[in-house]
Amino acid sequence: MHTYASALALSAVAVPAHLDADVTVPILSGPQAQGDLMIIPVTAGSLPYPRLEPLPSAGIRVVHGEATGNTHWLHAGFESPDVRWASDLDGVRLGYLLVPDAQSALLVHTGEHGANGIAPCTYAIHRKREHAVLVEHAPFTIVAPRLVED
Amino acid sequence: MRRTDPARPACEPLSDRRRAALVDELRRAYLAAGLPWPGRVWWVPSPLVGDLGARTAAATVQRSHEMRTASAASRRQRTAAALRRGAGRVLLAGRTVGVTMVVYAVFWAVGATTVAVCVEDAQREGFVIFCTMLGGLLGGASGLSQLGHDRMVRADTVARAAHDRAVAEIDATGRRVRAALLDVGSPRSAAVEDLIGDGLRSMALGTSRTRQRRVDDLVRRMTGVSEPVTVPSTRVTANLTRPRTGDDIWWWAHPEFVIVTEPPAEVHVETTGGGCRPHRPDGPAVRWRDGLRLYFWHGTHVPAGLIEPGWTVEEIHRHHNSEVRRAAIERMGWLTYIERAGLRLIASAPDPGNPPHRLHLYEDPQRRLGRAHVLVMTNGSPADIGHPLLYAETVPGHIDDPVEAAAWQYDCPADVYRALQRRT
Numbered sequence: 001m002h003t004y005a006s007a008l009a010l011s012a013v014a015v016p017a018h019l020d021a022d023v024t025v026p027i028l029s030g031p032q033a034q035g036d037l038m039i040i041p042v043t044a045g046s047l048p049y050p051r052l053e054p055l056p057s058a059g060i061r062v063v064h065g066e067a068t069g070n071t072h073w074l075h076a077g078f079e080s081p082d083v084r085w086a087s088d089l090d091g092v093r094l095g096y097l098l099v100p101d102a103q104s105a106l107l108v109h110t111g112e113h114g115a116n117g118i119a120p121c122t123y124a125i126h127r128k129r130e131h132a133v134l135v136e137h138a139p140f141t142i143v144a145p146r147l148v149e150d
Numbered sequence: 151m152r153r154t155d156p157a158r159p160a161c162e163p164l165s166d167r168r169r170a171a172l173v174d175e176l177r178r179a180y181l182a183a184g185l186p187w188p189g190r191v192w193w194v195p196s197p198l199v200g201d202l203g204a205r206t207a208a209a210t211v212q213r214s215h216e217m218r219t220a221s222a223a224s225r226r227q228r229t230a231a232a233l234r235r236g237a238g239r240v241l242l243a244g245r246t247v248g249v250t251m252v253v254y255a256v257f258w259a260v261g262a263t264t265v266a267v268c269v270e271d272a273q274r275e276g277f278v279i280f281c282t283m284l285g286g287l288l289g290g291a292s293g294l295s296q297l298g299h300d301r302m303v304r305a306d307t308v309a310r311a312a313h314d315r316a317v318a319e320i321d322a323t324g325r326r327v328r329a330a331l332l333d334v335g336s337p338r339s340a341a342v343e344d345l346i347g348d349g350l351r352s353m354a355l356g357t358s359r360t361r362q363r364r365v366d367d368l369v370r371r372m373t374g375v376s377e378p379v380t381v382p383s384t385r386v387t388a389n390l391t392r393p394r395t396g397d398d399i400w401w402w403a404h405p406e407f408v409i410v411t412e413p414p415a416e417v418h419v420e421t422t423g424g425g426c427r428p429h430r431p432d433g434p435a436v437r438w439r440d441g442l443r444l445y446f447w448h449g450t451h452v453p454a455g456l457i458e459p460g461w462t463v464e465e466i467h468r469h470h471n472s473e474v475r476r477a478a479i480e481r482m483g484w485l486t487y488i489e490r491a492g493l494r495l496i497a498s499a500p501d502p503g504n505p506p507h508r509l510h511l512y513e514d515p516q517r518r519l520g521r522a523h524v525l526v527m528t529n530g531s532p533a534d535i536g537h538p539l540l541y542a543e544t545v546p547g548h549i550d551d552p553v554e555a556a557a558w559q560y561d562c563p564a565d566v567y568r569a570l571q572r573r574t
Contacts, residue, residue, distance in 0.1 A: 018532040030571035031562070033503060033530065038560040038570075092561045112531045113574045126560045131522050131544040 001025070002077065002106060007115035010059060011073040011108045019114050027077070027104050027117035035113040036128040037063065037072050039097070044122045047096045052084035055105070060085055062094055062107070063127055070111035074125075077104030077117065097123040163439075164413060169193075176401065176408055190407040195440035197400040200411045204402035211406050415439045420448065431481065433458060447477035456481060463491045467518050484524065484542035488512055493524060499552040503570030504530050507538065509552035511545075521547030525555045530573035 005021035008014065015021040032039045059075040076083040080103035087095040097118065099105050105118040107125075164172070173191050180187045194200040401410040416437040418430035427449035428435040434443035434454070445457045453469075455461060456478045461469075466478040466487075479487045487493075493512040501507045507528035513519075522544040529539040545555040557567035 016531075026572065028571045031503075031566050031569055032571055033560070033573040035530070035574070038562060040560070040562050040566060109574070112529075114531060116572065116574055126562060128559045129561065130559070131546050 001027070002115065002117060004114055007075075007106050007108055007117075010075045010106065011071070011110055013108065013110045016112050016114065018112065025106065025115045025117040027119045029119035029121045032107075032116045032118070034072060034107050034109055034116050035111070037094075037107065038126045038128070039107060039116065039118060040124045040126055041121050042096070042124045046124070047098060047122050048086050048088060051086040051088070052096070052098055053086065054081065055083050055085055059108070062125060070109060072113075073108045073110070075106045075108060077106055080104050092126045092129050094125045094127055097125060099123070162413075172410065173408075176403075176410070180403070185405065188404070188406050188408060192407060192409050193412060194409055195412050196414075196438035196442040197411050198442050199440065200400055200402055200409045204404065204409045207407055207409070208404050211404070412439060431457065447481060450474065450477045452477050463487065467491075485526065485540055488524060488526070488542065491518070492516075496523065496550055497552055501528060501556070501573070502553065502568050503573040504528060509556055511550070511552040511555055512542075513547070519544065519547075523547050523549060523555065525552060525559070527556070 002025045003022050004015050004019045004025060007025050029041065031041060055074060055076045059073040062072045062074050064071045074085060074097070080099070082100045083103055083105045084098040085095055089095070097105060099118055099120045099122075101120045103120060107116045107118065109115070176191070177187045192203065194203055401408060414436050416434065418428065418433075418435045419426040420429040428444070428446035429448050430446065433445075434457075435446040436444040443454065445452050445454050447457070450473050452474050455465070456474065460481055461478045463482075466475055466482070469475050469478065482490070491514065493514050496511045496513050498508050498510045501509045510526040512524040512526065514522075514524075523546070524542050525545045526540060526542045529541065532538060543559065545558055549555045549558055551564070553568055554564045557564040560567070
């Protein structure tokens with residue numbers, strides 16, 4: 001089992017002061033949110049299997065917050081060589097994740113959000129959007145969503 | 151965060167050695183571009199002065215060329231021209247210098263801050279000043295004295311044409327020299343410089359009656375005429391920032407002169423993952439030594455008052471640009487904004503996966519947010535400020551349930567969001 005210290009070490013991140021380094025990162029199969037990302041269980045049939053690829057040992061940079069400089073990294077857990085990821089950008093969706101039986105994955109944030117453990121299942125990872133106000137000369141006309149970064 | 155550059159602290163005045171090196175770099179770029187080195191380099195205190203100075207000098211050079219060409223149309227004039235040719239070159243140089251000196255003098259007299267205030271958010275207004283000066287000079291008026299209406303109109307027409315040609319020459323020369331400079335690998339690409347350049351340009355794009363009045367007053371003082379000469383051209387403002395050599399230095403290339411700015415006295419940036427961008431919550435993010443200031447909020451160029459002292463809710467709602475409005479609300483803080491703007495709580499609900507916190511959904515009874523609602527949330531991870539961090543984001547106005555609103559943010563079904571196991 002990963003602790004915050006071991007999970008964050010995967011992304012070479014020191015444990016933030018508000019987290020206890022020795023606390024175990026829970027491995028969950030339900031929906032989870034990490035700041036502006038959400039891990040959403042989806043049916044196995046919705047994954048683009050031919051495009052799924054094993055996670056490299058350095059992990060995958062799922063999204064990088066230009067504003068904050070923080071990154072959400074996706075890593076395979078202990079003894080989890082078959083965790084696979086397919087980038088599939090569509091709206092807020094970033095991609096699909098497959099965690100096989102008896103394996104796990106970790107979503108690690110380089111900022112304050114710490115780490116989330118991901119149990120065997122199939123998932124989509126979504127980012128967050130905001131109802132944006134982007135129009136000039138027409139006070140507060142709403143036209144398009146804006147993606148959020150943390 | 152104050153930027154520091156290991157090679158040279160960005161905000162220190164240039165040393166003589168660095169200055170000479172820059173000039174040499176430009177000289178080599180001219181030669182590499184196949185252009186003769188003009189040998190005439192003017193240092194100006196800020197890009198605003200550089201821009202107006204470059205345009206004025208270029209237009210004057212252009213006008214002088216045209217006058218000489220026209221004078222060759224008749225034998226008598228050709229003879230006269232031949233007699234004057236030698237002196238003409240001297241005159242040309244002197245005139246160019248003179249015009250630029252006038253520009254500098256005006257700037258030093260009124261102060262770049264004053265001019266910056268006048269042209270902030272209104273390049274067109276800044277250009278009014280330039281054209282008025284230029285019109286006065288081209289119209290044959292002595293200095294910036296009184297202009298009659300007819301002469302003013304004529305000067306306006308001449309100024310438009312001469313300016314367009316002159317700017318084209320700056321553009322063409324700039325392109326060639328810049329290309330050569332790229333070949334020798336001198337400039338570095340820098341997002342901050344690009345954003346500052348955008349900020350300089352956007353100084354000119356908006357307008358307000360107050361600023362228009364200030365510009366009119368300034369122009370009146372300078373020219374003594376009641377109506378300013380206006381040239382509503384966007385093209386002339388498109389190149390306010392010229393290619394630069396790095397080091398936050400803007401420069402303008404012309405066959406007969408080069409204008410180079412001094413570096414800014416202050417540059418404040420925030421670091422982002424891929425680099426950095428100008429940002430300062432309590433003052434100008436970029437300041438030149440002549441007083442020209444640019445304000446940025448997380449990379450968005452904003453009016454000075456938004457930062458110092460900060461806008462009221464009424465001022466926020468009055469501004470036409472939504473990005474600026476958003477910056478102003480963020481500067482104020484969404485929670486403060488909700489209170490001051492009188493937003494109304496529609497509903498609250500437990501925040502799934504984030505006990506014991508709740509979600510709160512607000513609306514603006516006055517519809518100043520259009521059809522948007524505002525969702526107030528609590529960060530899933532404690533911030534290093536020692537207490538839970540509340541924040542707010544806008545969601546579509548047709549959603550009245552806080553959990554549905556939060557689910558909409560991630561584009562997932564509300565039922566899935568209600569089952570959220572953990573939020574960090």
